[in-house]
Amino acid sequence: MHQDDQDIQYKVQFSTWKKIISIIFKSKKHLVLLIIYSGMLASLDVVTPLFNRYAIDVFFVGGDYSTWPYYIAANLGLALAFGLVVWGFIYEAGIIEAEVSYELRRQAFENLQRLSYSYFDKTPQGWVMARMTSDTRKLSLIISWGLVDFVWAGLQMIMILVVLYLTFVRLALIMTIILPIMLVIAYIFTKWILKQHRVARKHNSQLTAQYSEGFLGAKTTKSLSIEDSNYDEFSLTANNLKRASIKAVISSALFSSVVLVLAYVAVTTTMVQGTIYVLGSVLTLGTLQMFLFYTTNFFEPVMAISRTLSDLQNAQASAERIVGLIETKPELYDKQDVIEKYGDLFQDMKENWEPLKGDVEFKDVTFYYKDNETILSHFNLKVKSGQSVALVGHTGSGKTTLVNLLSRFYEPKEGQILIDGIDYRERSIHWLHSRLGYVLQTPHLFSTTVMENIRYGRLNATDEEVMYAAKMVGVDDFVKHLDKGYQTSVGEGGNLLSVGQKQLISFARAILADPRILILDEATSSIDSESEMIIQEATEKLLSDRTSIIVAHRLSTIVNSDLIVMLDMGQIIEMGSHEELLNKRGAYFELYKNQFFKEKGKELEAVLE
Numbered sequence: 001m002h003q004d005d006q007d008i009q010y011k012v013q014f015s016t017w018k019k020i021i022s023i024i025f026k027s028k029k030h031l032v033l034l035i036i037y038s039g040m041l042a043s044l045d046v047v048t049p050l051f052n053r054y055a056i057d058v059f060f061v062g063g064d065y066s067t068w069p070y071y072i073a074a075n076l077g078l079a080l081a082f083g084l085v086v087w088g089f090i091y092e093a094g095i096i097e098a099e100v101s102y103e104l105r106r107q108a109f110e111n112l113q114r115l116s117y118s119y120f121d122k123t124p125q126g127w128v129m130a131r132m133t134s135d136t137r138k139l140s141l142i143i144s145w146g147l148v149d150f151v152w153a154g155l156q157m158i159m160i161l162v163v164l165y166l167t168f169v170r171l172a173l174i175m176t177i178i179l180p181i182m183l184v185i186a187y188i189f190t191k192w193i194l195k196q197h198r199v200a201r202k203h204n205s206q207l208t209a210q211y212s213e214g215f216l217g218a219k220t221t222k223s224l225s226i227e228d229s230n231y232d233e234f235s236l237t238a239n240n241l242k243r244a245s246i247k248a249v250i251s252s253a254l255f256s257s258v259v260l261v262l263a264y265v266a267v268t269t270t271m272v273q274g275t276i277y278v279l280g281s282v283l284t285l286g287t288l289q290m291f292l293f294y295t296t297n298f299f300e301p302v303m304a305i306s307r308t309l310s311d312l313q314n315a316q317a318s319a320e321r322i323v324g325l326i327e328t329k330p331e332l333y334d335k336q337d338v339i340e341k342y343g344d345l346f347q348d349m350k351e352n353w354e355p356l357k358g359d360v361e362f363k364d365v366t367f368y369y370k371d372n373e374t375i376l377s378h379f380n381l382k383v384k385s386g387q388s389v390a391l392v393g394h395t396g397s398g399k400t401t402l403v404n405l406l407s408r409f410y411e412p413k414e415g416q417i418l419i420d421g422i423d424y425r426e427r428s429i430h431w432l433h434s435r436l437g438y439v440l441q442t443p444h445l446f447s448t449t450v451m452e453n454i455r456y457g458r459l460n461a462t463d464e465e466v467m468y469a470a471k472m473v474g475v476d477d478f479v480k481h482l483d484k485g486y487q488t489s490v491g492e493g494g495n496l497l498s499v500g501q502k503q504l505i506s507f508a509r510a511i512l513a514d515p516r517i518l519i520l521d522e523a524t525s526s527i528d529s530e531s532e533m534i535i536q537e538a539t540e541k542l543l544s545d546r547t548s549i550i551v552a553h554r555l556s557t558i559v560n561s562d563l564i565v566m567l568d569m570g571q572i573i574e575m576g577s578h579e580e581l582l583n584k585r586g587a588y589f590e591l592y593k594n595q596f597f598k599e600k601g602k603e604l605e606a607v608l609e
């Protein structure tokens, strides 16, 4: 579970709500209209019993039907007004709901673009997805409809009390006595219900996590045959969730019935007391009926308000998480003077950007992900512009760490990384990223066509340029055989293509971008020798005329590099050209020997088959 995914806070977080309120206020016009409509609804609700009182007292008891046509007309008017107001508040609440959720999602997404690579290393995808979907939906729903309830209920309560006191103080007192009892009960129940919801939510987020884990890991699960134990775990959590939800429902139901009982105690008392007044001719029948009506309906707004309050408290956890997402600061950022010169991610000032030549230097670089776990210590390496460097070494030796540092996905803790002789922190991240190509070990394709996937390398490239890049690295050869050619969709994450094909497409993307520095994290997964040859040719094209750093696994790539750097535990243990290192008969020689025999062995097997 994510670090700040702790459960709901008891205290109201003012800073969170301030942010949310600023977002709601972006729909100011609709907010005002919503309040007006909700207020009108409350007024109409209060006016209706007054109409009934008039009918009873004047028509039925008084027998005077002279105003009958006006009464009917007024009633029709009331019905029309109801219709208009109901339409109005549903419309406005709907708009506010949509606008708030749009704004929350927009701000969160914008911030996600700004966050550094390390954030995505640490944050599970499912966590972000849940914030962007269910939390924003929940929050905007509660805000818009909660607002209606709040305004409507609050105004109605006040108006009912005012009308009652204006008409007959002695009967109004009964309500006033019951009200505080009601509030205490509402308070106790709301707390109890909230607690049940809290427990349910905890189980729910566990369930969601298991669900997404199950989905993402479905293939692995199947290959490990652990469906059974996964299922057991899942059904245990699901069961806990069910039990907690039932408890929450029971407490809500109990609350409603207690309120109802109290309401009827109030109604009965009013009735008994009122009848005495009517018999004594202190009160008209119409007024008594009106009192009974108000008393019965008085508790509905009380419940609506306590429901809204508990909804809001429920929503606070969602609000905090979304605001947290919106306000997370990137771990890496440009200095103020750099932004002034180079611009930021959304507004670059390309006119001030220097060209990039491609000299790279790691100067006394020390780096760790976690304190006390140094990965690189006083690391030095110089690469001249146009050179191709192969990084080799055992798993965990720090190859990816090195290229991540160079890409400025992370920054050195001590020391510097110089590009063309200048510390890369003196220039903007965007400046570097738009001149640096990184072909990841596991290439990612977007769920669109082959054409668009390559075009991501340079968004303004023409179709011809895209296809030219594709031809250069041999993408063209397999695209020809796809049913829709370049317009074929690659499926989610590109999973309709093979790993080798995905890699070639990301090569084409890199070539199209024409970066000065190219980083290539070679796929370790084995591919057939024909694809291997195509990829090898593509790699050579890719490397020509630019600085390149390759995390190399394939012998052919390594052998052709200008410089081979052998790493072990974050240290360079050997460095030089292929011949130099072979002559040394050291670690590289051993690696080469093993790899060579392995590959020869494979060839031999292929011949024997």
Ligand SMILES: Nc1ncnc2c1ncn2[C@@H]1O[C@H](COP(=O)(O)OP(=O)(O)OP(=O)(O)O)[C@@H](O)[C@H]1O
Pocket (backbone or CB within 6 Å): 121, 369, 370, 375, 393, 394, 395, 396, 397, 398, 399, 400, 401, 402
């Ligand atoms: N995001 C991270 N957080 C914490 N530690 C990390 C992180 N990434 C890598 N490490 C640690 O840093 C060390 C170097 O890892 P790195 O990924 O650079 O190795 P590598 O040489 O690329 O290995 P491989 O050949 O398996 O890709 C390892 O000990 C690893 O556990």
Ligand SMILES: [Mg+2]
Pocket (backbone or CB within 6 Å): 399, 400, 401
């Ligand atoms: Mg690696």
